[in-house]
Amino acid sequence: MPDHAPIAVTGMGCVSPLGVGVAALTEGWSAGRSGIVDGLGRCRDFDAKEFLARKEIKRFDPFTQFAVVAAAEAMAQADWGEDSGIAPERVGVVVGSGSGGTRTLEEGAEVVDVDPLEVSGLTVPKMMANAAAGVIALRHGFRGPAFAVVSACSSGSDAIADGVRMIRLGEADAVLVGGAEAQIQKLPMAAFGIMEALSPTGMSRPFDRRRDGFVMAEGAGILVLERADVARARGADVLGWVLGYGVSNDAYHLVAPHPEGRGAIQAMRLALANAGLEPGDVDYVNAHGTGTPANDATETHAIKQVLGARAPEVPVSSLKSAIGHLIGAAGALEAIATIGALRAQVAPPTLNLEDPDDGLDLDYVALRSRPMFDAPRERAVALSNSFGFGGHNSVLALAADRQEVAA
Amino acid sequence: MSTQTVPREEIEELVRELLVDELDIEPEMIRPEATMESLDIDSLDLVEIGQIVQRRYGVRIKAADAEGVADLGGVVDMIHAKVVAGPDAQADDEPDAA
Numbered sequence: 201m202p203d204h205a206p207i208a209v210t211g212m213g214c215v216s217p218l219g220v221g222v223a224a225l226t227e228g229w230s231a232g233r234s235g236i237v238d239g240l241g242r243c244r245d246f247d248a249k250e251f252l253a254r255k256e257i258k259r260f261d262p263f264t265q266f267a268v269v270a271a272a273e274a275m276a277q278a279d280w281g282e283d284s285g286i287a288p289e290r291v292g293v294v295v296g297s298g299s300g301g302t303r304t305l306e307e308g309a310e311v312v313d314v315d316p317l318e319v320s321g322l323t324v325p326k327m328m329a330n331a332a333a334g335v336i337a338l339r340h341g342f343r344g345p346a347f348a349v350v351s352a353c354s355s356g357s358d359a360i361a362d363g364v365r366m367i368r369l370g371e372a373d374a375v376l377v378g379g380a381e382a383q384i385q386k387l388p389m390a391a392f393g394i395m396e397a398l399s400p401t402g403m404s405r406p407f408d409r410r411r412d413g414f415v416m417a418e419g420a421g422i423l424v425l426e427r428a429d430v431a432r433a434r435g436a437d438v439l440g441w442v443l444g445y446g447v448s449n450d451a452y453h454l455v456a457p458h459p460e461g462r463g464a465i466q467a468m469r470l471a472l473a474n475a476g477l478e479p480g481d482v483d484y485v486n487a488h489g490t491g492t493p494a495n496d497a498t499e500t501h502a503i504k505q506v507l508g509a510r511a512p513e514v515p516v517s518s519l520k521s522a523i524g525h526l527i528g529a530a531g532a533l534e535a536i537a538t539i540g541a542l543r544a545q546v547a548p549p550t551l552n553l554e555d556p557d558d559g560l561d562l563d564y565v566a567l568r569s570r571p572m573f574d575a576p577r578e579r580a581v582a583l584s585n586s587f588g589f590g591g592h593n594s595v596l597a598l599a600a601d602r603q604e605v606a607a
Numbered sequence: 608m609s610t611q612t613v614p615r616e617e618i619e620e621l622v623r624e625l626l627v628d629e630l631d632i633e634p635e636m637i638r639p640e641a642t643m644e645s646l647d648i649d650s651l652d653l654v655e656i657g658q659i660v661q662r663r664y665g666v667r668i669k670a671a672d673a674e675g676v677a678d679l680g681g682v683v684d685m686i687h688a689k690v691v692a693g694p695d696a697q698a699d700d701e702p703d704a705a
Contacts, residue, residue, distance in 0.1 A: 255647075
């Protein structure tokens with residue numbers, strides 16, 4: 201298989217602050233709805249009891265609950281019948297998470313101080329960062345490689361890159377990929393807060409002069425990736441394509457981005473090369489766009505360096521303006537939202553962007569979505585950026601054919 | 608050695624309660640001859656049951672204690688035997704315990 205073989209996306213599922221399901225995410229964002237309430241991106245519409253048995257709820261930390269429900273939606277859409285020709289031992293599961301079962305860890309930490317023998321016997325299987333991957337594999341009977349990717353805010357994107365790599369290397373025919381996170385808990389909130397990474401005003405305003413940090417959010421996104429010929433052979437409905445990926449590290453600072461966006465530029469260029477694309481092919485950029493002062497400035501600089509003269513013409517927007525920052529799930533939700541945007545050929549908006557900061561002069565699709573093109577095209581192409589503490593940069597090159605919208 | 612006088616029925620009732628309240632098992636499924644498999648009870652569930660028994664009777668149930676136990680009646684017998692033997696019997700079982 202060529203190194204740059206496109207990988208088909210045949211199913212998508214998510215739980216997000218905009219609701220349960222991909223439609224709530226893509227349609228909600230496109231319509232300019234925000235899932236942020238009182239400065240938090242909680243999945244308020246998610247009721248685990250609707251989807252999971254009581255025993256499952258007890259055994260799964262919230263991050264795994266989100267992932268399992270997202271995976272079920274993605275698998276239903278992929279619609280593998282009995283005769284899909286996809287062998288269970290050729291299916292992998294890669295689910296990223298920033299910190300795994302944070303609630304479980306906090307609860308266990310409180311109990312252990314009082315009496316170590318009272319610590320729940322479910323603590324380890326709930327808090328381990330690979331729980332989501334393991335549980336999805338177990339539930340669906342997938343026996344290929346399954347593990348978690350942990351690279352902070354680029355985990356979700358890196359998980360997708362790993363799935364692509366696995367299929368291209370011939371280690372799997374299909375891989376469920378994505379990310380899951382549930383860090384709206386006192387320890388991470390306090391810890392991100394003390395670093396001044398969180399917005400003290402609780403506003404997610406990427407690229408705005410008044411931006412003051414990100415808004416913590418929770419949820420999960422899962423995509424079903426398939427080898428193109430496998431998807432074709434079974435007549436699958438292909439939602440979009442992962443054309444390539446680029447991954448790098450700043451090797452500059454543990455948590456601060458390189459001021460010139462060195463690693464981000466490298467990752468974007470690698471993604472284009474890996475996908476066999478030129479900068480001129482990019483129709484849309486889904487920004488990492490956290491709303492922290494440092495990210496939005498260096499990311500803008502990096503996009504300008506990579507897209508060159510075309511940079512001012514390419515719409516760039518941040519999903520985090522609508523749902524906040526899902527940390528290890530962010531890249532997965534953003535890939536899903538990007539494919540949705542490419543299918544509709546509509547650039548979704550950067551909400552709350554009323555006063556772009558000095559030097560932040562790209563087309564950020566402020567406040568309202570708009571068509572990507574003057575006239576519909578056969579196919580649209582995007583880059584989706586994810587950068588993380590630890591200096592991680594992970595960029596996906598995505599494409600989708602225009603979705604026929606019923607009149 | 609201090610033993611505890613606990614009727615078997617008390618343990619049977621405790622196990623029934625745990626299965627219904629904690630593991631969401633239908634009450635009509637709970638019969639002495641029901642297998643662990645048929646009730647979908649695994650080692651993680653037994654850890655939980657063991658902790659509750661420990662809290663109430665001060666005896667520790669270990670994973671090895673459930674080995675060879677085929678059905679619910681066997682689980683009750685095993686827990687009952689442990690409880691009746693009392694906490695001191697365990698100290699003798701576990702020379703390496705602190």
